[in-house]
Amino acid sequence: MSQPAPPTPPITASFRDPAGSLFRYQGRVLRVVNAIGVADLEAFLASQAGQKLMAAGAVVPTRALDAAECRELLANPMVRELYDARGGQTILEHERIDFPSFPYEWTAEMLHAAGTLTLDLAQALLSDGLGLKDGTPYNILFRGPEPVFIDVLSFERRQPGDATWLPYAQFVRTFLLPLLANQAYGLGLDQTLTTRRDGLEPEEVYRWTKLTERLRPPFFGLVSMPTWLGGRHKQDDSSIYQKKLLGDPEKARYILDHLLDGLRRTLDRLKPAAGKNSVWSDYMTTNNNYTADHFQAKQRFVGEALAEFRSRSVLDVGCNTGHFSAIAARGGAKVVAVDYDPVVLGDVWRNARQEKLEILPLAVNLTRPSPGMGWRNQECSSFLDRARGKFDAVLMLAVIHHMLVTERVPLADILLLAAELTTNLLVIEFVAPDDSMFQRLTRGREELHKDLTAEVFEAECGRHFEIVRMQHFEGTSRRLYLLRKQA
Amino acid sequence: MPQKPAKQLSSFPLRALLLVALAMFATEREARAYTDPGSGALIWQMLVAGLVGVSFYFRRITRWFKNRKGPRV
Numbered sequence: 001m002s003q004p005a006p007p008t009p010p011i012t013a014s015f016r017d018p019a020g021s022l023f024r025y026q027g028r029v030l031r032v033v034n035a036i037g038v039a040d041l042e043a044f045l046a047s048q049a050g051q052k053l054m055a056a057g058a059v060v061p062t063r064a065l066d067a068a069e070c071r072e073l074l075a076n077p078m079v080r081e082l083y084d085a086r087g088g089q090t091i092l093e094h095e096r097i098d099f100p101s102f103p104y105e106w107t108a109e110m111l112h113a114a115g116t117l118t119l120d121l122a123q124a125l126l127s128d129g130l131g132l133k134d135g136t137p138y139n140i141l142f143r144g145p146e147p148v149f150i151d152v153l154s155f156e157r158r159q160p161g162d163a164t165w166l167p168y169a170q171f172v173r174t175f176l177l178p179l180l181a182n183q184a185y186g187l188g189l190d191q192t193l194t195t196r197r198d199g200l201e202p203e204e205v206y207r208w209t210k211l212t213e214r215l216r217p218p219f220f221g222l223v224s225m226p227t228w229l230g231g232r233h234k235q236d237d238s239s240i241y242q243k244k245l246l247g248d249p250e251k252a253r254y255i256l257d258h259l260l261d262g263l264r265r266t267l268d269r270l271k272p273a274a275g276k277n278s279v280w281s282d283y284m285t286t287n288n289n290y291t292a293d294h295f296q297a298k299q300r301f302v303g304e305a306l307a308e309f310r311s312r313s314v315l316d317v318g319c320n321t322g323h324f325s326a327i328a329a330r331g332g333a334k335v336v337a338v339d340y341d342p343v344v345l346g347d348v349w350r351n352a353r354q355e356k357l358e359i360l361p362l363a364v365n366l367t368r369p370s371p372g373m374g375w376r377n378q379e380c381s382s383f384l385d386r387a388r389g390k391f392d393a394v395l396m397l398a399v400i401h402h403m404l405v406t407e408r409v410p411l412a413d414i415l416l417l418a419a420e421l422t423t424n425l426l427v428i429e430f431v432a433p434d435d436s437m438f439q440r441l442t443r444g445r446e447e448l449h450k451d452l453t454a455e456v457f458e459a460e461c462g463r464h465f466e467i468v469r470m471q472h473f474e475g476t477s478r479r480l481y482l483l484r485k486q487a
Numbered sequence: 488m489p490q491k492p493a494k495q496l497s498s499f500p501l502r503a504l505l506l507v508a509l510a511m512f513a514t515e516r517e518a519r520a521y522t523d524p525g526s527g528a529l530i531w532q533m534l535v536a537g538l539v540g541v542s543f544y545f546r547r548i549t550r551w552f553k554n555r556k557g558p559r560v
Binding site: 163164165168169170172173202203221225226227228229230231233240241246251254255258259262 | 525526529532
């Protein structure tokens with residue numbers, strides 16, 4: 001008897017856009033486009049601006065599959081079902097972005113860069129008679145530190161007399177107000193965007209404002225006026241949503257350009273300043289237990305390990321200023337650098353962009369990673385679903401004591417998760433309970449960790465990994481391990 | 488002692504201005520279901536667009552004057 005075929009997971013496809021659906025199939029990123037979207041899409045793919053933007057990488061490279069390729073795909077009953085259900089007319093294939101990330105995992109700098117890209121596109125396409133019909137950060141992913149616009153069904157042919165930018169309010173809610181809340185009230189994007197798919201409402205921010213703020217820019221135009229005007233507007237009157245076309249296309253274009261320029265000025269005003277400090281900012285320079293020699297040795301250890309095993313994709317857990325992420329990226333690896341402090345991550349992003357390093361910084365706390373979000377928890381997958389088995393090396397440098405002590409995660413669980421994340425290497429630093437940084441965290445609860453010794457640590461590692469080599473730094477209780485996952 | 492009244496006096500015009508502006512606008516919206524949160528931003532966009540539209544004609548007029556001067560030079 002033949003074995004039944006292993007069940008293939010059902011295809012989950014995006015469903016919000018009336019013009020089409022995005023889905024993943026056999027590692028490919030595909031999109032069914034229906035009658036509503038086809039004409040706009042073809043106009044975009046044929047436009048000069050569209051070709052230029054795709055060649056520059058600002059819009060994800062996309063091609064329409066030919067008839068033979070479509071037939072081959074549609075031979076699969078699940079793809080067929082999706083295609084028919086959505087009234088498909090054509091299938092697109094997009095270049096795959098290595099590690100999808102979502103706005104609630106970004107730093108404010110990244111949201112600013114994504115907003116700038118959105119406005120760049122809206123303005124670049126005007127000359128080809130095209131426009132952008134939505135303005136949300138969910139249209140954007142990051143390739144290393146660079147934003148890439150992925151939703152090619154967001155482009156539409158514009159009516160020449162139309163002077164309004166319909167996604168204006170959405171752009172304000174999803175880009176400008178979260179940045180304003182970050183700048184004015186220190187709220188991270190995780191705090192404002194994790195549970196709010198559509199960003200912050202002006203009315204919500206209005207309640208947080210002081211009286212004096214309400215009359216000054218950018219609060220006045222972003223928060224106060226929309227709140228006051230919205231409150232006075234009759235809710236049953238939908239006339240404001242009817243398109244008003246101007247007789248003079250030149251005037252419409254002039255107004256639209258000015259509106260977009262105004263949004264850009266506001267966006268730049270909300271750009272996070274470089275050189276901000278958090279409690280973690282000076283961790284690499286003053287706040288660690290290494291002498292200059294030890295630190296040199298640590299850098300060598302990490303660099304040599306990644307080079308020896310030719311690591312191509314690296315996860316740096318608790319990356320802090322991104323020093324070791326940069327070492328990995330300079331060696332040619334694509335790095336995802338996670339830390340829970342978005343302020344130091346802002347610097348990681350800035351440096352990566354400046355040095356053109358393939359580092360994607362994400363504000364993720366590995367002990368409380370981002371959950372699956374949206375409808376059925378499936379619209380945005382959880383951080384761990386995206387990360388498991390995606391890296392051939394994981395770095396956990398000077399981080400396990402934070403997980404052990406502050407978060408009370410057992411050592412065995414930390415190593416089990418590391419073994420799930422990496423396909424090959426784990427470079428991990430052992431910090432003993434008598435280390436001053438460890439003690440600073442225990443605050444009198446030393447009793448809980450008294451049994452943690454290097455021997456216990458090695459025994460736990462041995463359950464999933466073999467020790468390739470270990471370096472003990474003289475005069476400290478710190479040890480660096482290069483571990484290889486057991487086959 | 489004399490400092491306190493001086494400080495109050497200097498901020499009086501500002502406070503009055505604020506009070507007038509707030510009295511005009513700052514009536515809190517009553518909470519209702521089916522509110523339309525995008526409407527305020529859209530109306531604001533239209534008001535701004537109207538102002539920009541006026542500046543468009545202004546620009547056209549000044550351009551016309553410039554062009555009229557231009558050929559004579």
